[in-house]
Amino acid sequence: MSDAETSTEPAGPVTGWGRTAPSVARLVRPRSYEEAAAAVRACGTRGGIARGLGRAYGDAAQNAGGAVLDMTGLARIRSIDADAGLVVCDAGVSLHRLMEVLLPLGWFVPVTPGTRYVTVGGAIGADIHGKNHHVSGSFGRHVRAFDLLTADGTIRTVLPGTDLFDATTGGMGLTGVILSATVQLLPVETSLMSVDTERATDLDDLMARLTANDHGYRYSVAWIDLLARGAATGRAVLTRGDHAPYDALPRRARRDPLAFRPGRLPAAPAFVPDGLLSRPAVGLFNELWYRRAPRHRTGELQRLSAFFHPLDGVPHWNRVYGRAGFVQYQFVVGYGREDTLRRIVRRIARRGCPSFLAVLKRFGEGDPGWLSFPMPGWTLALDIPAGLTGLGAFLDELDEEVAGAGGRVYLAKDSRLRPDALRVMYPRLPDFLDLRAELDPRAVFTSDLARRLGL
Amino acid sequence: MKDAFGAPQSLLVLGGTSEIGLATARRLVARRTRTVWLAGRPSPDLEAAAAALRGLRPETDAVTVRTVPFDALDPSAHEEALGKVFAEGDVDMVLLAFGVLGDQGRDEAAPLAAVRVAQTNYTGAVSAGLICANALRAQGHGSLVVLSSVAGERVRRANFIYGSSKAGLDAFAQGLGDALHGSGVHVMVVRPGFVRTRMTAGLTEAPMATTPEAVAHAIEQGLWRRSETVWVPGAMRLVMSALRHVPRTVFRRLPL
Numbered sequence: 191m192s193d194a195e196t197s198t199e200p201a202g203p204v205t206g207w208g209r210t211a212p213s214v215a216r217l218v219r220p221r222s223y224e225e226a227a228a229a230v231r232a233c234g235t236r237g238g239i240a241r242g243l244g245r246a247y248g249d250a251a252q253n254a255g256g257a258v259l260d261m262t263g264l265a266r267i268r269s270i271d272a273d274a275g276l277v278v279c280d281a282g283v284s285l286h287r288l289m290e291v292l293l294p295l296g297w298f299v300p301v302t303p304g305t306r307y308v309t310v311g312g313a314i315g316a317d318i319h320g321k322n323h324h325v326s327g328s329f330g331r332h333v334r335a336f337d338l339l340t341a342d343g344t345i346r347t348v349l350p351g352t353d354l355f356d357a358t359t360g361g362m363g364l365t366g367v368i369l370s371a372t373v374q375l376l377p378v379e380t381s382l383m384s385v386d387t388e389r390a391t392d393l394d395d396l397m398a399r400l401t402a403n404d405h406g407y408r409y410s411v412a413w414i415d416l417l418a419r420g421a422a423t424g425r426a427v428l429t430r431g432d433h434a435p436y437d438a439l440p441r442r443a444r445r446d447p448l449a450f451r452p453g454r455l456p457a458a459p460a461f462v463p464d465g466l467l468s469r470p471a472v473g474l475f476n477e478l479w480y481r482r483a484p485r486h487r488t489g490e491l492q493r494l495s496a497f498f499h500p501l502d503g504v505p506h507w508n509r510v511y512g513r514a515g516f517v518q519y520q521f522v523v524g525y526g527r528e529d530t531l532r533r534i535v536r537r538i539a540r541r542g543c544p545s546f547l548a549v550l551k552r553f554g555e556g557d558p559g560w561l562s563f564p565m566p567g568w569t570l571a572l573d574i575p576a577g578l579t580g581l582g583a584f585l586d587e588l589d590e591e592v593a594g595a596g597g598r599v600y601l602a603k604d605s606r607l608r609p610d611a612l613r614v615m616y617p618r619l620p621d622f623l624d625l626r627a628e629l630d631p632r633a634v635f636t637s638d639l640a641r642r643l644g645l
Numbered sequence: 646m647k648d649a650f651g652a653p654q655s656l657l658v659l660g661g662t663s664e665i666g667l668a669t670a671r672r673l674v675a676r677r678t679r680t681v682w683l684a685g686r687p688s689p690d691l692e693a694a695a696a697a698l699r700g701l702r703p704e705t706d707a708v709t710v711r712t713v714p715f716d717a718l719d720p721s722a723h724e725e726a727l728g729k730v731f732a733e734g735d736v737d738m739v740l741l742a743f744g745v746l747g748d749q750g751r752d753e754a755a756p757l758a759a760v761r762v763a764q765t766n767y768t769g770a771v772s773a774g775l776i777c778a779n780a781l782r783a784q785g786h787g788s789l790v791v792l793s794s795v796a797g798e799r800v801r802r803a804n805f806i807y808g809s810s811k812a813g814l815d816a817f818a819q820g821l822g823d824a825l826h827g828s829g830v831h832v833m834v835v836r837p838g839f840v841r842t843r844m845t846a847g848l849t850e851a852p853m854a855t856t857p858e859a860v861a862h863a864i865e866q867g868l869w870r871r872s873e874t875v876w877v878p879g880a881m882r883l884v885m886s887a888l889r890h891v892p893r894t895v896f897r898r899l900p901l
């Protein structure tokens with residue numbers, strides 16, 4: 191028996207972060223490139239898919255009846271060039287781990303999502319974006335090379351500017367298994383953030399503020415209250431900032447300017463009463479949170495974790511949504527389509543989706559990945575309990591609005607899009623399908639998401 | 646694949662002319678279902694049902710509806726007939742909707758007619774249910790929805806032949822659900838009360854009578870909640886849990 195076989199775990203239902211639509215697969219946890227290659231060869235007729243830390247909300251990293259390759263067993267940092275700021279690491283390394291190791295050396299990951307608990311493989315697979323997309327682009331833009339295990343069992347080194355690179359960044363694991371990557375890092379002087387906070391009274395005020403001076407900040411995001419109705423619809427708190435320079439630190443903090451100290455609270459309870467997610471309860475939460483925020487404050491020093499990953503402080507927070515789970519709806523519409531954004535925000539507010547704080551952000555230039563999500567425009571993301579009556583049909587209607595405006599929804603968050611809507615939203619899909627047909631004619635790599643959307 | 650709300654993209658209806666089956670298919674086609682298999686005895690009715698479903702989205706030819714010959718009374722042919730369906734691609738949901746009511750008065754006097762009721766409703770379902778369950782297990786996902794009946798919950802003197810066949814089916818489906826627990830396959834037992842259909846036309850309506858559309862709606866909700874048991878109407882659950890405890894001496898004399 192090979193090691194790949196011995197590390198096969200018993201089948202268990204697998205879901206994404208939203209805990210909807212579970213399916214059962216054989217879980218394989220390769221601990222070497224050879225084991226990964228063996229696992230791909232042994233996939234069988236229902237194929238296989240790589241899985242990182244399962245932070246995609248929907249069904250991207252599950253594969254009913256087939257194999258799921260848990261890549262977190264491949265988690266070595268292979269080399270660090272501390273002068274050039276380059277790291278070579280296995281795909282299963284988490285961004286959390288990279289921060290632990292790299293911050294003391296004065297380097298930070300080029301792009302971080304709203305959680306540190308994603309792998310480098312997942313970051314490339316979804317071509318993730320962060321609060322700095324408007325200046326830095328997606329994660330894939332900072333990848334200098336990766337090694338990809340393809341359906342034929344070979345390992346290819348893939349470089350930017352090639353079709354395979356652009357199909358894989360954002361390709362949701364469907365071109366193969368990323369084994370390792372070389373990532374260009376960002377130099378930082380400290381592990382603290384210098385943050386400006388301001389409140390916006392409604393959506394138009396918010397858009398005006400973001401448009402006026404986003405370019406002045408490396409990181410920018412707005413938390414927006416979609417439960418406030420009437421004139422307050424879209425009221426928001428903007429938090430924008432950059433890595434604090436050494437000089438900005440008080441004397442005490444200068445002793446250890448690069449210390450990485452994320453706080454951690456007790457995990458969310460496994461069972462949560464349904465009332466917690468009622469519209470009034472969530473509305474109250476949003477209200478308090480909005481009032482707590484300062485009207486205007488500049489240069490506040492915050493920990494990295496507080497600025498980028500506030501939710502990581504509460505392990506398993508996704509459990510608050512109970513058994514039915516939840517969906518995250520994230521879409522982007524281009525600049526000039528503000529009317530669509532306004533209309534969607536109004537519809538969500540009118541419907542009263544019990545959604546804790548949604549996030550609005552401006553994207554910069556689109557990224558080269560064929561299925562990469564970002565495009566120049568406005569992106570809005572909100573969590574909604576999947577148990578909400580009529581939600582499926584409601585989100586379909588929003589899809590129509592988004593597609594009609596030339597926008598798209600984000601596959602890493604998706605668990606419910608219609609295949610025909612996908613075709614409209616991602617114009618490079620035919621290229622992706624052609625490449626896949628050639629590279630992987632027997633569809634060795636497949637996932638529930640791929641089956642659902644015909645990818 | 647089902648989406649986050651349990652809406653299937655492909656559906657196999659066993660008992661392709663069943664009114665509840667077709668009402669459910671219509672409802673699901675209005676959401677995500679784009680592939681439908683209607684399994685039943687070849688007949689103009691079956692083809693007409695298929696055409697009607699296609700007609701729901703004529704504009705784009707978006708739904709593929711196909712019929713497959715299937716006879717509950719011929720279990721030896723089930724493996725091949727259903728195997729063909731699964732060979733064409735994943736089936737997200739199987740709706741076991743076939744069944745006959747029989748004619749209690751006549752069937753008591755004609756045991757072979759009673760046996761046909763039992764063979765259709767129970768034996769046929771055991772065969773088709775197991776075959777589909779195995780195929781779904783191999784897929785690692787999917788729902789098997791079994792149309793049972795409140796008639797099987799507490800069997801009445803007035804229709805104990807039909808009732809006992811549904812009791813057997815219900816018990817079978819529950820056991821199958823337990824057997825499939827953790828396999829990714831979800832088994833849902835649906836227990837409607839009196840449903841107004843061709844099958845019940847001419848019978849005196851029982852209280853809390855319902856419609857195929859209401860059953861279809863309850864099925865859609867059940868898929869979304871991943872329910873194991875669904876009563877239609879929902880209040881039937883309370884009624885039956887009371888009836889279950891009525892002593893036989895009394896139950897026998899109830900005007901049910």
Ligand SMILES: Cc1cc2nc3c(=O)[nH]c(=O)nc-3n(C[C@H](O)[C@H](O)[C@H](O)COP(=O)(O)OP(=O)(O)OC[C@H]3O[C@@H](n4cnc5c(N)ncnc54)[C@H](O)[C@@H]3O)c2cc1C
Nearest residue numbers: 242243244245246303304309311312315318319362363368
């Ligand atoms: C709280 C929270 C906040 C988030 N915020 C953001 C955000 O701000 N911006 C953003 O872009 N995303 C965000 N996300 C989504 C998340 O960044 C992506 O879903 C990311 O892909 C998750 O990485 P993972 O390692 O958990 O991958 P998984 O969820 O396990 O997999 C995601 C995809 O990547 C593929 N994949 C994983 N590893 C490999 C590999 N080694 N080779 C090939 N393919 C692979 C999988 O097949 C799958 O298609 C957020 C998610 C959460 C839970």
